[in-house]
Amino acid sequence: MFLTLDTSTLTLSLALMEREPGGGLRTVEHVVVPPPQKQSELLPGVVGELLTRHGVKLAELEGLGVGLGPGSFTGLRIGLATVKSLAYAAGLKAAGASSLAALALRGPEDVPLYCLAVARKDDLYLGAYVRKGGTVEALEPETAMSPPEVAARLAAEPRAVALGPALVDYRAALESHGVAAHRLLSGHDFPSAVELARLVRFPEERSLQALFAMEPHYVRASEPERNPKFPPLPGPAPVARLKED
Numbered sequence: 001m002f003l004t005l006d007t008s009t010l011t012l013s014l015a016l017m018e019r020e021p022g023g024g025l026r027t028v029e030h031v032v033v034p035p036p037q038k039q040s041e042l043l044p045g046v047v048g049e050l051l052t053r054h055g056v057k058l059a060e061l062e063g064l065g066v067g068l069g070p071g072s073f074t075g076l077r078i079g080l081a082t083v084k085s086l087a088y089a090a091g092l093k094a095a096g097a098s099s100l101a102a103l104a105l106r107g108p109e110d111v112p113l114y115c116l117a118v119a120r121k122d123d124l125y126l127g128a129y130v131r132k133g134g135t136v137e138a139l140e141p142e143t144a145m146s147p148p149e150v151a152a153r154l155a156a157e158p159r160a161v162a163l164g165p166a167l168v169d170y171r172a173a174l175e176s177h178g179v180a181a182h183r184l185l186s187g188h189d190f191p192s193a194v195e196l197a198r199l200v201r202f203p204e205e206r207s208l209q210a211l212f213a214m215e216p217h218y219v220r221a222s223e224p225e226r227n228p229k230f231p232p233l234p235g236p237a238p239v240a241r242l243k244e245d
Contacts, residue, residue: 002062004193004200007079008071008099009165010035015193016050028054030194040078063093065200067191068217070125070142071099071117076216084211093206096214097199100127103164104136105195106188111159116166119144124166125219134198144220151177163188
């Protein structure tokens with residue numbers, strides 16, 4: 001068994017998964033906790049309760065998977081910090097995958113899927129994917145753009161459809177820019193940890209350096225980083241620092 005979680009939106013998605021003999025995956029339990037619960041306070045307890053319900057100890061898991069975003073800066077930091085802490089404490093492998101790619105696994109096959117999440121006011125993350133069965137292929141790097149730019153992209157690709165949590169707040173805006181309602185798919189308000197589990201690939205060997213170097217996929221700089229009054233400090237890029245045995 002292994003556990004995956006996604007905190008890229010205000011909805012927590014947590015799944016306990018089991019590998020089947022034929023190579024497939026079985027969902028043991030999928031837990032969804034909608035807002036306004038505070039994820040930083042909620043997450044460790046929810047993980048413990050889920051494992052206890054199924055008589056599984058943390059150290060018995062194959063590993064921990066986490067959605068790397070893009071999405072809420074705070075949510076991504078909470079999710080990744082939790083996974084790193086638990087994996088380090090229990091001696092587990094850990095791996096991440098794109099939260100937008102997980103959304104694409106819920107879309108129709110063989111058409112361009114524009115997976116959308118909110119970056120900030122009037123700024124949306126966009127991941128362009130195509131789904132083929134249980135896999136997804138990226139059509140281009142994930143990016144951020146305004147609703148009018150997303151509408152223009154959809155107009156330029158008549159086969160494409162959009163889905164994702166951004167449609168909760170920006171469906172009307174996209175329709176006002178000429179996007180037909182049937183191209184905005186409903187029912188995909190958060191990345192599911194179940195779909196995320198199909199994308200996570202654990203390393204063959206556990207590496208503390210790789211664990212602590214794992215970072216969220218922010219796509220764009222945070223507001224403090226964008227503030228010209230506080231430019232980045234000079235110096236080498238940060239790396240994980242581990243104690244020597």
